[in-house]
């Protein structure tokens with residue numbers, strides 16, 4: 217759908233051939249006090265797309281424009297999809313990159329299952345020429361996904377507002 221909306225369907229095969237998948241089951245510790253606790257601190261997913269499924273214990277929040285955190289309380293049985301850094305960079309910033317976190321509330325155990333699609337090792341993320349023009353100048357230099365991941369585990373990444381901009385912003 218995304219490639220169709222952006223008119224770059226011709227890259228679909230390249231995308232499928234360069235993608236791996238990773239499934240993660242997460243169990244969050246149940247807070248025993250009435251204080252809310254950070255289950256997962258604010259971050260963006262460094263990968264392409266995240267498909268998220270959770271139990272009834274809500275807690276996912278997304279940062280919205282005015283700097284507020286918005287609760288994401290999905291209807292039971294539905295999934296939440298989030299864009300990761302790789303797709304944000306590949307689309308030359310055309311698709312919003314959501315900062316998100318998980319807050320835990322008293323006596324609720326949250327389980328979530330995340331299916332990440334991720335660029336294969338060694339793949340270079342480069343926005344297609346169709347998505348770069350005068351109105352949309354190139355935002356990120358082409359970068360190697362694995363090297364970016366290595367950077368994202370460093371102290372420098374922890375201190376910067378956007379790993380992607382710091383690492384390869386134009």
Ligand SMILES: O=C(O)CCC(=O)C(=O)O
Pocket residue numbers: 240242256261268270276316318327328330
């Ligand atoms: O558990 C959740 O709802 C969020 C998980 C998440 O953001 C992640 O694993 O990157």
Ligand SMILES: [Fe+2]
Pocket residue numbers: 259260261316
């Ligand atoms: Fe995440």
